[in-house]
Amino acid sequence: SAVISQKPSRDICQRGTSLTIQCQVDSQVTMMFWYRQQPGQSLTLIATANQGSEATYESGFVIDKFPISRPNLTFSTLTVSNMSPEDSSIYLCSVGLAGVGYEQYFGPGTRLTVT
Amino acid sequence: SQQGEEDPQALSIQEGENATMNCSYKTSINNLQWYRQNSGRGLVHLILIRSNEREKHSGRLRVTLDTSKKSSSLLITASRAADTASYFCATDPGTASKLTFGTGTRLQVTL
Numbered sequence: 530s531a532v533i534s535q536k537p538s539r540d541i542c543q544r545g546t547s548l549t550i551q552c553q554v555d556s557q558v559t560m561m562f563w564y565r566q567q568p569g570q571s572l573t574l575i576a577t578a579n580q581g582s583e584a585t586y587e588s589g590f591v592i593d594k595f596p597i598s599r600p601n602l603t604f605s606t607l608t609v610s611n612m613s614p615e616d617s618s619i620y621l622c623s624v625g626l627a628g629v630g631y632e633q634y635f636g637p638g639t640r641l642t643v644t
Numbered sequence: 645s646q647q648g649e650e651d652p653q654a655l656s657i658q659e660g661e662n663a664t665m666n667c668s669y670k671t672s673i674n675n676l677q678w679y680r681q682n683s684g685r686g687l688v689h690l691i692l693i694r695s696n697e698r699e700k701h702s703g704r705l706r707v708t709l710d711t712s713k714k715s716s717s718l719l720i721t722a723s724r725a726a727d728t729a730s731y732f733c734a735t736d737p738g739t740a741s742k743l744t745f746g747t748g749t750r751l752q753v754t755l
Binding site for chain 1: 677679684685686687688689692732736742743744745746747748
């Protein structure tokens with residue numbers, strides 16, 4: 530298993546500003562992912578954070594809006610840029626561990642409210 | 645969207661009863677996973693069933709998978725108040741491990 534922490538746990542931000550969310554894992558992992566969960570909704574994958582290279586974004590998400598860094602195998606950041614109220618969501622990072630199938634371990638999430 | 649559908653959207657039962665929730669998906673899978681989320685917090689992995697398996701048990705959890713119907717069910721037996729949470733199925737196509745989550749079932753277990 531893996532233990533994942535996220536900072537901050539929650540924040541209230543003004544529109545037009547940016548927020549960087551940190552994700553720290555207690556062991557080296559190959560696969561790290563960022564998800565968004567809008568209020569009352571399911572999870573949507575934003576991107577796969579690749580160590581040492583650019584993140585791989587899903588349809589509907591772009592690097593200018595959600596820049597991601599992955600400097601090593603235990604840490605990643607997601608920035609939500611030029612925020613609007615529509616960005617109010619829970620943002621979760623997760624890691625995949627190799628095995629029979631890739632079950633994922635999730636961080637506690639960052640609850641973002643944009644006013 | 646390739647997101648799976650879950651039903652019911654919400655389920656309310658009394659402690660000690662069984663809870664069954666269903667998941668349907670659209671594409672071929674390598675495995676299907678179930679997760680629990682308490683009050684908008686992080687998800688906890690419950691159980692994984694591979695595409696060549698039909699049934700799997702873990703404690704009070706029983707998962708079935710019917711790949712011909714592209715559906716799965718999660719049964720929680722002898723439910724407890726602590727089981728109150730949202731439950732999500734997630735499909736893994738086996739490529740880069742990108743999970744696609746279902747819409748979720750909100751389970752309320754009352755005393």
